[in-house]
Each structure stands twice: as structure tokens, then as C-alpha cells.
Amino acid sequence: MTITQLRVFVQIAETGSFTKAGQALNMTQPAVSHAISALESELGIKLIIRERRNGVRLTDTGGKILVHIREVLKGIEKAEQLAAAERGLEQGTIHIGTFPAASAYFIPKLISMFKKRYPKLELVLHEGTVNEVKEWLRSRVIDVGITLFPTEDMEYLPLKKDKMAVVLRNDHPLCSCESITLKDLDRQPMIICDGGYESPFIDMFKEAGSVLTAAFTVYNVNTSISMIK
Structure with missing residues (x-):
């Protein structure tokens, strides 16, 4: 089992396509297919099913394994970041999940700060609903997420406290x-x-x-x- 095989599997799961996964990883489609075949052969199970109508989908076991593979890859990335930091080079990728209102308020300032302090760090944004952000956190799609209220099963850091308001017409x-x-x-x-x-x-x-x-x-x-x- 190689890091390349794991990255190929995750890319196929996220893009739903062998071709798009290859483009994202700068690999040919035959190389992508070979990586998945080798991974499935080593694990002794089917991870991905190709269908003419629906394209590519994960098996039930493949979906469960995806969560753990993402965690493994994030661990490898953290190790690479620590090694880079030891050499005086802050680099790597941070995936941030957010909902539209938070994107408009927090993200521009966050990107500006990061680019100045860590020019070699890449920020990847995932925008969706609050519930989607929570699910991305649980499935390890993102490293950090911005939500509305604290969630008991996750560590959180308060960013802003605001008042609730209702907007009415003057004659209401x-x-x-x-x-x-x-x-x-x-x-x-x-x-x-x-x-x-x-x-x-x-x-x-x-x-x-x-x-x-x-x-x-x-x-x-x-x-x-x-x-x-």
C-alpha cells in the first residue's frame, strides 16, 4: 500500500471520476486504474464500482475505509509539515469548511493573514451548509470548520459572539x-x-x-x- 494509491482513492471518491482524479494528481488514467487495482488487490476487497449510468461510486466498505484513509493522509501531511517547519519552511495544505455568511465575514481576513505569515501554506475552501460543515469534519474532508453553535462531540474555539435580530418593515x-x-x-x-x-x-x-x-x-x-x- 503506497501513499500514491491512497491519494488516488481519495481523489476518485471526491471527484467521482478516474479521469478527473488523474488530472488532479497529474497522472494518466491507466496509472490511476492500476493504482486502484493494486490497492484493492492488497486489501482483498472491492473499493470502487464503475457503472455506465451513474459513473463511479464507492462500495459500502469503501466508504467506511475512505474516512480512515483520509485520516492517514492527513497524518502524513502533518508529518511533512513538521519536517518542513524544522527546516524553516512552513508549507502544506489546510482545508477549511464554512457556510456563505461566514465566508464573507471571516475568510477574506483569514486568507490575507495566512498569505502574509505563511506564504507557502495553501488554503482550500469548502462552502456548504452548517450541517455539511459538521459532516465534513466528522469524515475528515476538512481540517477545520466554521459553524454557528458549539458542538459537543467536537473541539471548538469561539470566534465571535453576536446578537440575534429580526428584520421588519417600518409598518409591521x-x-x-x-x-x-x-x-x-x-x-x-x-x-x-x-x-x-x-x-x-x-x-x-x-x-x-x-x-x-x-x-x-x-x-x-x-x-x-x-x-x-
Whole structure:
């Protein structure tokens, strides 16, 4: 079992294609196929299934093994980074998972800081919903993720604490209130921004004994503001 074989397997799993995996690793398709065949032969099991209609998919066992192989490769990468640091060279790749709103707020500053301090470090961004970021963390797709609330089964570091706000038209009855609770929003027709962080709000409404009623669902925050106006 070689590092190349493991990297080929992960690339195929992530791209869903032998061709794309080869392009990402600068390998020919026959070389990619040979690497997978050798890996499957050594393990004595089938990892990948090729289908005419659906392309490439992992077997059930292949999916389970993928998590461990990612962990092995990250361990190798950490070792390479430590060796590089010992030589006075900070290098390597850091995969960061984030949702759209956090991307706009945190990522530009983060990239700017990293490029100045660690010019040889590469940052790879994975953008999705909060739940996807958590799943990427569990499956070792990313090294670090930005989410909304602390998760008990993961280590976390608070980045920012902010207040919750609801946006209303000037003529809305609730505008005269000094503060608004989730109870006040029970069954109120709302414009929900499905921009990657919707699930925590649904859970918050349930805990408050309120019903979150989505009259419209949009993906972009600016769209929701325009619709409210």
C-alpha cells in the first residue's frame, strides 16, 4: 500500500471520476486504474464500482475505509509539515469548511493573514451548509470548520459572539416592541434565508415552543432584505 494509491482513492471518491482524479494528481488514467487495482488487490476487497449510468461510486466498505484513509493522509501531511517547519519552511495544505455568511465575514481576513505569515501554506475552501460543515469534519474532508453553535462531540474555539435580530418593515406591528422573542414570531409568515445556516434557527423555534413559518425561502441575504422592503 503506497501513499500514491491512497491519494488516488481519495481523489476518485471526491471527484467521482478516474479521469478527473488523474488530472488532479497529474497522472494518466491507466496509472490511476492500476493504482486502484493494486490497492484493492492488497486489501482483498472491492473499493470502487464503475457503472455506465451513474459513473463511479464507492462500495459500502469503501466508504467506511475512505474516512480512515483520509485520516492517514492527513497524518502524513502533518508529518511533512513538521519536517518542513524544522527546516524553516512552513508549507502544506489546510482545508477549511464554512457556510456563505461566514465566508464573507471571516475568510477574506483569514486568507490575507495566512498569505502574509505563511506564504507557502495553501488554503482550500469548502462552502456548504452548517450541517455539511459538521459532516465534513466528522469524515475528515476538512481540517477545520466554521459553524454557528458549539458542538459537543467536537473541539471548538469561539470566534465571535453576536446578537440575534429580526428584520421588519417600518409598518409591521412588532416594530413598536423594544425587543422580540421567538414566541412573538410564532406562526408569523417569514422570509427564510436558506444560505447554509437555516437548521439552527429551526431548532431554536422548536425549543421555544414556536412554529417557524416560511412564507418564502431564499438563498441570498440581500434577496431577503429586498423582499422585506
